[in-house]
Amino acid sequence: MSEDGAAKTDNAGRGVFEPITPSPAYKLVADAIERQIVSGRVRPGDALGTEAELVKQFGVNRSTVREGIRLLEQGGLIRRDSNRKLYAAVPNYDRFADDVSRAFVLNEITFRELWEATMAIEIAVVELAAERISEEFLGKLDENLNKSRSALNKPSKLALLDIEFHTILAKAADNRVLQFAREPENKLFFPTTEMLFRRNAQAPQRNVSAHEAIVDALRKRDKVNAGIWMRRHINDWKKGFELINKSIDQAIDRTYAED
Amino acid sequence: MSEDGAAKTDNAGRGVFEPITPSPAYKLVADAIERQIVSGRVRPGDALGTEAELVKQFGVNRSTVREGIRLLEQGGLIRRDSNRKLYAAVPNYDRFADDVSRAFVLNEITFRELWEATMAIEIAVVELAAERISEEFLGKLDENLNKSRSALNKPSKLALLDIEFHTILAKAADNRVLQFAREPENKLFFPTTEMLFRRNAQAPQRNVSAHEAIVDALRKRDKVNAGIWMRRHINDWKKGFELINKSIDQAIDRTYAED
DNA sequence: ACCAATTTGTCCGTATGTATG
DNA sequence: TCATACATACGGACAAATTGG
Numbered sequence: 042m043s044e045d046g047a048a049k050t051d052n053a054g055r056g057v058f059e060p061i062t063p064s065p066a067y068k069l070v071a072d073a074i075e076r077q078i079v080s081g082r083v084r085p086g087d088a089l090g091t092e093a094e095l096v097k098q099f100g101v102n103r104s105t106v107r108e109g110i111r112l113l114e115q116g117g118l119i120r121r122d123s124n125r126k127l128y129a130a131v132p133n134y135d136r137f138a139d140d141v142s143r144a145f146v147l148n149e150i151t152f153r154e155l156w157e158a159t160m161a162i163e164i165a166v167v168e169l170a171a172e173r174i175s176e177e178f179l180g181k182l183d184e185n186l187n188k189s190r191s192a193l194n195k196p197s198k199l200a201l202l203d204i205e206f207h208t209i210l211a212k213a214a215d216n217r218v219l220q221f222a223r224e225p226e227n228k229l230f231f232p233t234t235e236m237l238f239r240r241n242a243q244a245p246q247r248n249v250s251a252h253e254a255i256v257d258a259l260r261k262r263d264k265v266n267a268g269i270w271m272r273r274h275i276n277d278w279k280k281g282f283e284l285i286n287k288s289i290d291q292a293i294d295r296t297y298a299e300d
Numbered sequence: 301m302s303e304d305g306a307a308k309t310d311n312a313g314r315g316v317f318e319p320i321t322p323s324p325a326y327k328l329v330a331d332a333i334e335r336q337i338v339s340g341r342v343r344p345g346d347a348l349g350t351e352a353e354l355v356k357q358f359g360v361n362r363s364t365v366r367e368g369i370r371l372l373e374q375g376g377l378i379r380r381d382s383n384r385k386l387y388a389a390v391p392n393y394d395r396f397a398d399d400v401s402r403a404f405v406l407n408e409i410t411f412r413e414l415w416e417a418t419m420a421i422e423i424a425v426v427e428l429a430a431e432r433i434s435e436e437f438l439g440k441l442d443e444n445l446n447k448s449r450s451a452l453n454k455p456s457k458l459a460l461l462d463i464e465f466h467t468i469l470a471k472a473a474d475n476r477v478l479q480f481a482r483e484p485e486n487k488l489f490f491p492t493t494e495m496l497f498r499r500n501a502q503a504p505q506r507n508v509s510a511h512e513a514i515v516d517a518l519r520k521r522d523k524v525n526a527g528i529w530m531r532r533h534i535n536d537w538k539k540g541f542e543l544i545n546k547s548i549d550q551a552i553d554r555t556y557a558e559d
Numbered sequence: 560a561c562c563a564a565t566t567t568g569t570c571c572g573t574a575t576g577t578a579t580g
Numbered sequence: 581t582c583a584t585a586c587a588t589a590c591g592g593a594c595a596a597a598t599t600g601g
Contacts, residue, residue, distance in 0.1 A: 065588065067370065079402065079558055091566060102590045104363050107568090111326070111370035116399060125566075125598060134403040137396050140375060141480065143338065144393040150476055157428060158477035165420030217409055218417035221400065222481040299338055324568060350586065361570045366588090385586085 066101050070109030073099070078118050078129045089119065089127040134217065138224035142297075145225055149292035152282065155229055156289065160275045162223045163207065167255060167271040169214035171264040178213035182256045185209060189252065193245045196238035200231055206252055213259075229293055230278075237281045244281050251277065325360050329368030332358070337377050337388045348378065348386040393476065397483035401556075404484055408551035411541065414488060415548065419534045421482045422466065426514060426530040428473035430523040437472035441515045444468060448511065452504045455497035459490055465511055472518075488552055489537075496540045503540050510536065 064072070077083040090098070095106045110127065113119040117132030145155070170178075185206050192198040204227050211220045238245050251274035258267035282289055323331075336342040349357070354365045369386065372378040376391030404414070429437075444465050451457040463486050470479045497504050510533035517526035541548055 067588085076558075079406070081554060085406075093566075104366075104591095105589060107363075107367055108370045108588095111367050112374050115371050115374040117403070131406045132399070132403045134400055134407055137400050137403070140391070141393055141396050141400075144376075144391045144396065145477065145480075147338070147344075147390045148393055148476070154475045154477045157424065157475050158481060161420050161424030161478070162481070165416065169416060216413045216416050217407070218404065218413045218484065219420070221404075222417060222421070225477065295340060299335075326568085352586075363571095364569065367568095380587095 066105050067108035068112065070095070070099055070101065070106055071112040074109065074113055075116075075118055078131075083129045085129050085131040087129045089129055091126075134221050135224055138221065138228065142225045142228040145229065146293050146295060146297050151292055152233075152289045155225065155293065156275070156279055159223070159226050159230075160272070162219055162226075163210075163275055164268050164271050166207075166211050166214045166216070166219050166223065167259070167267045168264050169216055169219075170210055171259055171262055171267045173215055174213040174259050178209060179256070179260055181209050182206065182213075182252075182259070186249070186252060186256060189249045193249065196235050196245070199238055199245055199248070200235040203234055203248060203252075204231060210255075229297055232294070232297060233282065234278070237278070237285065240285045241281050244277075247277055248274075325364045326367035327371065329354070329358055329360065329365055330371040333368065333372055334375075334377055342388045344388050344390040346388045348388055350385070393480050394483055397480065397487065401484045401487040404488065405552050405554060405556050410551055411492075411548045414484065414552065415534070415538055418482070418485050418489075419531070421478055421485075422469075422534055423527050423530050425466075425470050425473045425475070425478050425482065426518070426526045427523050428475055428478075429469055430518055430521055430526045432474055433472040433518050437468060438515070438519055440468050441465065441472075441511075441518070445508070445511060445515060448508045452508065455494050455504070458497055458504055458507070459494040462493060462507060462511075463490060469514075488556055491553070491556060492541065493537070496537070496544065499544045500540050503536075506536055507533075 074083075074089070078085070083089070089095075092103055092106055092110075096103050099106060110119060114121075117136045118130060120128045120130035122128065185202060189199060189202045189206070192202060207223070208227065211223055214220075238248070251270055254270040255267055255274065258264075258270060279289060333342075333348070337344070342348070348354075351362055351365055351369075355362050358365060369378060373380075376395050377389060379387045379389035381387065444461060448458060448461045448465070451461060466482070467486065470482055473479075497507070510529055513529040514526055514533065517523075517529060538548060
């Protein structure tokens with residue numbers, strides 16, 4: 042909360058000069074390339090020239106160019122196809138899902154925080170899906186239900202199918218912002234859901250039954266009941282959690298951060 | 301959609317060997333450091349040794365170490381204090397907000413997608429806030445209201461205060477997952493909100509009135525009315541948008557990606 | 560299928576500016 | 581003040597992989 046750095050040359054206070062903040066050359070290189078891509082002057086898919094060419098254009102050493110490239114590489118603005126040439130790229134938003142999830146864990150987010158967000162997001166997703174789901178996605182949900190019914194006694198597989206179910210739903214809702222917002226659920230709920238299936242004999246059947254009721258409501262375009270069942274479904278998760286564990290206010294296990 | 305690369309040495313099909321995917325040394329360096337931090341063997345704040353030391357430990361060249369460091373630098377797992385030594389760090393989740401917002405814009409997310417997500421998130425936020433808001437945050441909201449009332453004819457300032465209002469609310473709700481999920485609203489709605497205030501004479505007053513009603517409900521711990529007013533408030537934004545613009549299904553302006 | 564040019568990955572040595580004690 | 585340590589940046593070099601005949 043406190044910002045108390047840079048007290049050394051800051052005393053002049055008023056004046057006509059902007060505070061000067063020197064950036065290392067490799068960062069300037071990265072920023073320059075980034076601007077070209079974000080502004081659209083370099084289109085995604087365009088080859089970005091070889092390192093030697095960039096060296097000539099920027100007038101810096103190749104090592105410096107390479108360090109700049111590494112900065113962008115991590116952010117997804119640069120792609121390498123076959124380990125070779127560099128291409129400009131538009132970062133896919135869910136490339137950040139892993140990083141965000143990991144940051145959540147390292148910042149000791151609680152199950153409660155994740156669960157509350159899940160409740161809001163999943164209900165919104167299912168209500169939107171009720172408005173606009175296509176036959177194609179209804180078919181995918183049916184298929185998921187079939188597989189789930191055959192996996193009632195396979196906790197790990199069923200937990201994966203649970204993730205798949207909600208992922209299909211989010212796609213059917215046709216909203217990429219919500220799709221991204223729910224990514225941490227996928228990454229962080231899984232191990233707990235699996236354990237929950239393993240320890241609570243009724244949990245698998247309840248899970249599949251809720252999914253069935255949701256699909257049923259979606260097929261009827263019944264937004265209200267879809268929402269009601271989703272709420273029950275998410276509530277069930279919490280109840281199951283409290284049944285086998287101490288408190289939902291504990292932080293998510295740090296081991297979940299290790300992929 | 302088609303995956304047809306790597307047909308050269310792939311013909312063996314079945315076998316006991318894992319497909320081998322060579323990683324460059326600089327990436328191995330980054331991964332190694334990352335694992336130490338994520339696993340907790342290196343604690344946040346710990347100095348990470350000098351480049352020379354890392355060179356000795358990894359047995360690679362200085363340039364290689366530096367490239368690896370750049371990869372981590374962008375992800376926030378590494379911090380440099382005064383331009384000097386490297387420290388391990390826990391990435392703050394909202395350091396990714398800018399990247400995600402930019403990715404949304406570059407992927408041509410529509411206002412509808414953002415708005416639908418906002419509706420879900422803000423209602424959840426205000427309902428949680430109604431349960432647990434402290435006097436301190438109520439005071440901050442009051443202060444925000446006062447400033448807003450004096451800024452009714454300053455569109456830019458009022459738009460900033462609108463962001464502040466919702467940010468305070470999210471903090472009062474005490475849920476960091478929702479707090480992060482709503483970050484793109486801050487980044488991406490602002491220019492449009494400002495324009496909306498500028499072009500629609502009634503919009504500023506409607507905005508502040510809704511905020512007042514929300515604070516009033518929060519003070520009474522009235523979850524239902526807080527939710528109702530928030531819904532109206534978010535709906536108002538869409539109505540205002542449609543009043544001055546063509547369609548909410550258009551992509552968010554690319555220029556918003558340029559900070 | 561082979562060859563030559565290009566390009567990346569990696570390494571070495573060195574110079575410079577700056578922060579620390 | 582001065583010496584040391586360290587990050588930044590540069591130039592040159594070579595091997596391996598890729599590309600394009």
